[in-house]
Amino acid sequence: MTMLQLDSLVCGRGASRLGAPLSLQAQGGEFWMILGENGVGKSTLLLTLAGLLPPLSGRVFLDGIDVARFPRKLLAQRLGMLLQQSDMTFPFTVREAVSAGRYAHRKPWHPSAPEDGAAVDHALRACALTELAGQSVQRLSGGEQRRVAIATLLAQEAGALLLDEPVNPLDLRHQSDLMAHFRHLVCSERRLVMMSVHDLNLAARFADRVILMFPDGSVEAGAASELLTRSRLEALYRHPLHEIRDQDTRFWVAGERDLAD
Amino acid sequence: MVRRTTLIFFLLLLLDLAAFWLALSHGAVTIDPLAGWTGHLPDWQLTILEQLRLPRAVAGMTVGAMLGMAGVLMQVLLRNPLAEPYVLGISGGAAVAALGALLLGLSSFWVSGSAFIGSLISMFMVFLLGGRQGETHSERLLLTGVVVAAGWGSMISFMLAVGPDQSLRGMLFWLMGDLSRTSAPWWSIGVVFLALAAGWVMAPALDLLARGDQQAAALGVEIHRLRASCYVTASLLTASAVTLAGPIGFVGLVVPHLIRLVSGARHRVLLPASMLAGGALLTLADTLARTIIAPQQLPVGVLTAMIGVPLFLYLLRHQGVRG
Numbered sequence: 001m002t003m004l005q006l007d008s009l010v011c012g013r014g015a016s017r018l019g020a021p022l023s024l025q026a027q028g029g030e031f032w033m034i035l036g037e038n039g040v041g042k043s044t045l046l047l048t049l050a051g052l053l054p055p056l057s058g059r060v061f062l063d064g065i066d067v068a069r070f071p072r073k074l075l076a077q078r079l080g081m082l083l084q085q086s087d088m089t090f091p092f093t094v095r096e097a098v099s100a101g102r103y104a105h106r107k108p109w110h111p112s113a114p115e116d117g118a119a120v121d122h123a124l125r126a127c128a129l130t131e132l133a134g135q136s137v138q139r140l141s142g143g144e145q146r147r148v149a150i151a152t153l154l155a156q157e158a159g160a161l162l163l164d165e166p167v168n169p170l171d172l173r174h175q176s177d178l179m180a181h182f183r184h185l186v187c188s189e190r191r192l193v194m195m196s197v198h199d200l201n202l203a204a205r206f207a208d209r210v211i212l213m214f215p216d217g218s219v220e221a222g223a224a225s226e227l228l229t230r231s232r233l234e235a236l237y238r239h240p241l242h243e244i245r246d247q248d249t250r251f252w253v254a255g256e257r258d259l260a261d
Numbered sequence: 262m263v264r265r266t267t268l269i270f271f272l273l274l275l276l277d278l279a280a281f282w283l284a285l286s287h288g289a290v291t292i293d294p295l296a297g298w299t300g301h302l303p304d305w306q307l308t309i310l311e312q313l314r315l316p317r318a319v320a321g322m323t324v325g326a327m328l329g330m331a332g333v334l335m336q337v338l339l340r341n342p343l344a345e346p347y348v349l350g351i352s353g354g355a356a357v358a359a360l361g362a363l364l365l366g367l368s369s370f371w372v373s374g375s376a377f378i379g380s381l382i383s384m385f386m387v388f389l390l391g392g393r394q395g396e397t398h399s400e401r402l403l404l405t406g407v408v409v410a411a412g413w414g415s416m417i418s419f420m421l422a423v424g425p426d427q428s429l430r431g432m433l434f435w436l437m438g439d440l441s442r443t444s445a446p447w448w449s450i451g452v453v454f455l456a457l458a459a460g461w462v463m464a465p466a467l468d469l470l471a472r473g474d475q476q477a478a479a480l481g482v483e484i485h486r487l488r489a490s491c492y493v494t495a496s497l498l499t500a501s502a503v504t505l506a507g508p509i510g511f512v513g514l515v516v517p518h519l520i521r522l523v524s525g526a527r528h529r530v531l532l533p534a535s536m537l538a539g540g541a542l543l544t545l546a547d548t549l550a551r552t553i554i555a556p557q558q559l560p561v562g563v564l565t566a567m568i569g570v571p572l573f574l575y576l577l578r579h580q581g582v583r584g
Contacts (some may be wrong), residue, residue, distance in 0.1 A: 028330065044393060047475070048428055048481060052478055052479060071483070072478055072481050072482060072483050072484075073481040073483075074479070075265070076479065076480055077481070080480075081479040083479065086472065086473070086476060087340060087471075087472050087473040087476065088340070088472075089342065089471065090337075090342065090471045090472075090521070090526040091472075091521055091525060092468070092472075092525065092526045092527070094527060096468070096525065096526070096527055097472070100468060100469050100472065100480055103466070103469055103480050103481050103482065104480060104481030108462070136525075138501055145506030149278050152480070156480065160486075191391050194340050215523065227398060227410075
């Protein structure tokens, strides 16, 4: 089973370091969400976990092996990452773009295997892209392009999925379907999903565990049920919140801040 | 999809054969190349065929193929469909070095050698100045290339201004891309096939690189190794093309773009198709340049620019080339 281990990790880009050293363990079958205000370092943390940025200090282990020591192809078989932005400069079709997710599983001289086609079909279906498969990615809307990027990640069939704000540009139906799909991956296939989000209600509904990145640089990680409290979240976003309870479900709504402060 | 690709390659091969045939048969006199094969040609016609037209047709095919492939590789390296050897100032660097050699009165071997080295230096400069600590920003690279091209342009003007009258004609001639300057372009066939083989191996990873360095790395590509091999291949192609024919613009820009419109962006198709289409385009353009106001001959670079500029502006307006 997938196991992602952070060993007093400090990440950052160049001279700017983010927060205190972070140690935690995440494993398959857990749904993690990263919360924090803009610019606090959610993307930097995810990129570091995916081995795309070197850590400033500390280490990241995937299944007991230092991520920095993995050849990229082997790493991509086990861990996938959805970047915040995707580049659609060239006119690939949706199916071609999603097939790129299979790269890590291909042998150099055997460009495609039957299971590649099945994985791509499956990913297209999960993102409701089957009808658009022959279209050029350049002709799609922003939300549709986002689904293409998510489908590429799903086609990769990695045990650990890191996602940087995956569902922001999606409409309500696709957002809800995809979140349900991610939960299915976590619960039924015992994969590890870790995503950054800004929607507290998504976090309350789906997350087992959360990483809270506070504006002062401190980080808290742990069970969502313990950490998602009003006082913590108000400190997290430096903004007043209202908590609404409907039976067992909690909802948060942003209050209004006195702008004269 | 496979059928469509097969059809595209079949048509392109036909186009190449037709272009090659026209290049051999047409010119100041019309010759039947098949008669040359069976030995039914007068000696002077055979001489024209073997000494003039065949090397020139081969140069047209290979230089066009090199420019087409170099365009594809630079576009994916810079992640910008506007990148091309001419636009990026690679040809300009070659021209400055070649003009320098002409000014010094060196032999044609050294002029070609300088052009080769000049284009490599220019390419190195663009990527060194445009990249920063392993990160490469495609817009920065393109802008760097454009500025470097402008710099070479001013140096060319300077050299033309101070150059002695007797070298001026040769220098101007060099600046207009032309296929007639070599009688033995056979080595270029090897370069084309070498680059094609390298491109074929890189192609699946290039499809990923086209979507961004980080994205490609996340999907399992060792991007530093890939970028380096892509860079070396593109440099070799560009330097060889410029050495053989001088600066010829717009083939590297227009050909990959047209191919993308009909066959999509996958490099397993795009690279070989651009190779075939580039060869056909340049050979046809050269045949036209030799015959349009015969017996006078136009440099083919003039013609490709005359065709390429309006075509590109049209595409830019109607197809939306995305930068």
